[in-house]
Amino acid sequence: MLDDKSFFEKVYEVVREIPVGRVTSYGAIANYLGMPKSARVVGWAMNSAHGDASIPAHRVVNRIGLLTGKHHFEGSNLMAQLLKSEGIPVKENKILEFSNFFWDPSNELRLFI
Numbered sequence: 001m002l003d004d005k006s007f008f009e010k011v012y013e014v015v016r017e018i019p020v021g022r023v024t025s026y027g028a029i030a031n032y033l034g035m036p037k038s039a040r041v042v043g044w045a046m047n048s049a050h051g052d053a054s055i056p057a058h059r060v061v062n063r064i065g066l067l068t069g070k071h072h073f074e075g076s077n078l079m080a081q082l083l084k085s086e087g088i089p090v091k092e093n094k095i096l097e098f099s100n101f102f103w104d105p106s107n108e109l110r111l112f113i
Contacts, residue, residue, distance in 0.1 A: 007033070011045040012052075014105050018059040021086045022103035023095060025063045032105040039063075047072055058082040065098030 005013075014029050026039040026046070035041070042060070049055040050072050058079045062068045070079040070093060080090040089096040 007035070007038075007041060008045040008048060011042050012049060012055050014109070015046070015049075015055050015057065015060060017105065017109060018056060018103055021088060021101070023059045023061050023065070023083070023088060023098075023101050024103045024105060025061060027063050028102075028104050028106065029060070032109070043069070059103075061095060061098075065095035065102075067093045067095075 010033050011029055014024075014032060018024055026042040027036070029042045030036055030038040046055075046057050046060055046069055049057050057069065058073065060069065067079050067083075067090065070077075073079045073082075080093065083090050083095065088101050095101060
């Protein structure tokens with residue numbers, strides 16, 4: 001673990017690893033980073049990433065697949081549109097069959113942060 005990086009920077013590194021067509025949750029990222037009670041801080045990091053196209057923030061949702069960060073995207077449906085363009089079904093701001101698209105960094109990544 002590289003301690004010279006801020007928590008936000010570590011969050012962004014994880015988010016950049018989420019594959020196209022997959023999503024993860026704030027809590028899953030926090031857990032991977034060794035801070036399991038810091039899902040809200042991950043949310044703050046995602047909010048701070050607004051406008052950085054290198055960070056696919058649309059792929060981070062809440063623990064049940066709700067698009068809770070959608071109001072940080074331009075327009076009322078951009079987050080859902082981005083997910084749909086990657087093949088992820090969204091209805092009423094919720095990912096359908098969420099478990100089929102969920103990507104858990106603790107299972108998918110070796111510890112690189």
